[in-house]
Amino acid sequence: MKATLILVGTELLNGGMIDTNSIYMSEKLNSYGISIKYKIVVKDDINEIKEAIEIAKKSSDLVILSGGLGPTIDDLTKVAVANYLGKKLTIDKDDLDRLKIKLKERNIDFLEENKKEVEKVEGATFFNNEVGMAPGMYVDGIACFPGVPRELYNLFPKFLKWYSTKMKLNIDKIYIRDLLTYGIAESLLNKKLIPYFVETGIDYEFLIKDYGTIIRLQYKESNKNLVEKIIKKIYNEIGNKIFSEGNIKLEEVILNKLKERNLLFSVAESCTGGMISSKIVGVSGASEVYKEGLVTYSNSSKVERLGVKEETLKSYGAVSFETAKEMVEGLKTAVGISVTGIAGPNGGTLEKPVGLVYIGLKVNENIEVMKKIFKGSREEIREKTVLCSLFYLNKLLDKGSN
Structure with missing residues (x-):
């Protein structure tokens, strides 16, 4: 199964904000055996969000949008999704009542603009946002989540658990091995290791970090033995340049x-x-x-x-x-x-x-x-x-x- 991530927010394009949500979502999706086809960043514009959804739908089973679910004039994600699907936006009284209670608990005055946060595309499923206001939403292969990281972290695991059950996913986790190296140039790494990067289906890449170069191998967990065989060859070749594995600095x-x-x-x-x-x-x-x-x-x-x-x-x-x-x-x-x-x-x-x-x-x-x-x-x-x-x-x- 493939997913495309769409990051919504003009601030992500003009340098006002750095995207970290896609990293988090990618890791979580990989743990469910869902690979990432594309990551798309779009500004707060209905037509551009719709265009991104159209691109994503052509090659992905699941389209995930992050950002643009708030109460302000530039929060347009749900409008774009509704327009793309040709459906109306509705407000459920129970959802509105829950929102009003949340605002009151936080000593925030309810404004008419807040209603946007609980607008729902017809036929959508909502996921309760326990740390923020706007719920997560899923409809017709499209999922939407707030752009605020802590709200996304609250909602995304709940959605994935629900989605895997709904779609009856046969989870074959994506197996990733990261070898952390120092003191060897990327070009030389490539020259030394490319003879071992021949197994079909395995993704190979070099990631340049401020603490060295990561050699990453990625494949389905059910076939991780193939990755392990290659890892052993890598250690034999450049073991003196490898100082750690995984996320250990x-x-x-x-x-x-x-x-x-x-x-x-x-x-x-x-x-x-x-x-x-x-x-x-x-x-x-x-x-x-x-x-x-x-x-x-x-x-x-x-x-x-x-x-x-x-x-x-x-x-x-x-x-x-x-x-x-x-x-x-x-x-x-x-x-x-x-x-x-x-x-x-x-x-x-x-x-x-x-x-x-x-x-x-x-x-x-x-x-x-x-x-x-x-x-x-x-x-x-x-x-x-x-x-x-x-x-x-x-x-x-x-x-x-x-």
Whole structure:
């Protein structure tokens, strides 16, 4: 079974809002074995919404619209659906009474405009919106939901359960395996792995994220053994570049290893200015192993906080192998990262260009320092430094456990 998602809202086209609803709906639909044919974004215009429905109906069993169910002048989804189907919009007294009760409970005055929220296309089924006003609606292969994410999250699971029963779906979930990689270009990934991407019916793709590249394989769960065979070949080919699977980020992988080994962790940052620490504390439970993050931006702070020698700074400079090494040595925990570099756009020289970064890593007595030259804007260089330092710390943790 195939579905097309139609995201309604001018703000989605002019940059005023970022669509996240389609990601949520796609994941839920996949769990019911329903694949996505198209995603269409349209502005708040009756004719354009109707045109999108017409396109979707030609190739999809189920058309799902998100957005445009509110009380304002630009909420036109139900009008467009009614026009497309050649049906009237009606208001059921019980639905209207429930809406009035909800508004009263929230100390909101009822206005005539609110009636729009419970308008129903003839023959439609409503789904109660427990966190908002406008119900979800299904009629003749078309489902409509509010664009507010928390309202969609309340309604969509109820609809899918109802729909699967109504359509007597023989659920064959869509099986997805995500391998998270770092340190290998997309083009090289493609070259190395394309010999294994030959099984008919499996969807293969590379997804570029801020934390690396995802290799995604997708197929029906009933045939997941075929996916597993390919995954094994991928590990044999580029296993040293894979740091995790699924939705587990690199910082989570590291913290899990530290917890397992009861190791404390800290960070000394210069050019990244706290970005590594921010990644770490973004993970729930980080406080179990994360002691502190020091932003030692000036030379004096490197000396005072980390014990970097003044003569080291004079002889080699703040951005140097020697300084990065002394910075990480100055951390009081068993595991640590230090970073010092030139993020630009100014400050570079022929000897030390913009993008030059030194990363110090420590796992117990094992200390490594690496030199990297990153390309990009100031922010991109800093972000690349964060990811690189975490990736190689993870590798060093693995090395220390062997």
